[in-house]
Amino acid sequence: EPEVTQTPSHQVTQMGQEVILRCVPISNHLYFYWYRQILGQKVEFLVSFYNNEISEKSEIFDDQFSVERPDGSNFTLKIRSTKLEDSAMYFCASSERAGGLYGYTFGSGTRLTVV
Amino acid sequence: GQQVMQIPQYQHVQEGEDFTTYCNSSTTLSNIQWYKQRPGGHPVFLIQLVKSGEVKKQKRLTFQFGEAKKNSSLHITATQTTDVGTYFCAGGTNNAGNMLTFGGGTRLMVKP
Incomplete structure (x- = not known):
């Protein structure tokens, strides 16, 4: 079964440092997403991406965040200057249709710890 | 903005119950999806409901998807x-474009 692959699985970084989280969505999916989940809490939408541009973003996705699809297979989330409150599990997801119609496929996540 | 609430937050049951x-949802949805997340895992798509x-x-x-x-x-x-x-339930609306709004989830614990 096709998978969404995320690397690294864990990332520890110092406050103020830049991090890049990487994702390889399912190859025939056109819609890509980043969500995050603070430990034990709900899954929160960050951003959706289609046709090489952001289609929607949440209030969480401020100027410190950016996304890129640099080479047609990878989908990255960059946090420019990490804060303690950025510590969370970051999930990449992809879907075949808009709005996650027919469901999202989530990756296994990157656990980001900011110290 | 749109809010999706789930209850209960936790549920302990005896196996077999x-x-x-x-x-x-605070707003009318175009579709609702359900996901399961095992401890330490990622959300896995279970199903999507579209029709009233x-x-x-x-x-x-x-x-079930409600009439409204x-x-x-x-x-x-x-x-x-x-x-x-x-x-987790997750609601999609036509206005929201591509995003799904997730509920807070119900954690199920089953005693053998």
């Missing part, structure tokens, strides 16, 4: 220890 989680009043079954799991398309429920009959995890 039934379990239900309820989901309510729709009912779908997957073995021991029954999913603002609420949904997941019912598990005769729970097993393999059902342990957190069940």
Whole structure:
């Protein structure tokens, strides 16, 4: 079964440092997403991406965040200057249709710890 | 903005008992999806409901979408220890474009 692959699985970084989280969505999916989940809490939408541009973003996705699809297979989330409150599990997801119609496929996540 | 609430937050059941989680949206949804997240895992898509009043079954799991398309429920009959995890509903709206709004989840614990 096709998978969404995320690397690294864990990332520890110092406050103020830049991090890049990487994702390889399912190859025939056109819609890509980043969500995050603070430990034990709900899954929160960050951003959706289609046709090489952001289609929607949440209030969480401020100027410190950016996304890129640099080479047609990878989908990255960059946090420019990490804060303690950025510590969370970051999930990449992809879907075949808009709005996650027919469901999202989530990756296994990157656990980001900011110290 | 759109809010999706789920109750209960936690549920302990004895193996063999039934379990239900309820989901309510502050706005009318175009579709609702259900995901299961095992402890330490990632959300896994279970099902999508699109039509008003729709009912779908997957073995021991029954999913319902309300007539007003603002609420949904997941019912598990005769729970097993393999059902342990957190069940999330996630609502999509036409206005919202591509995003899904997740509920807070119901964490199910099953005692053998």
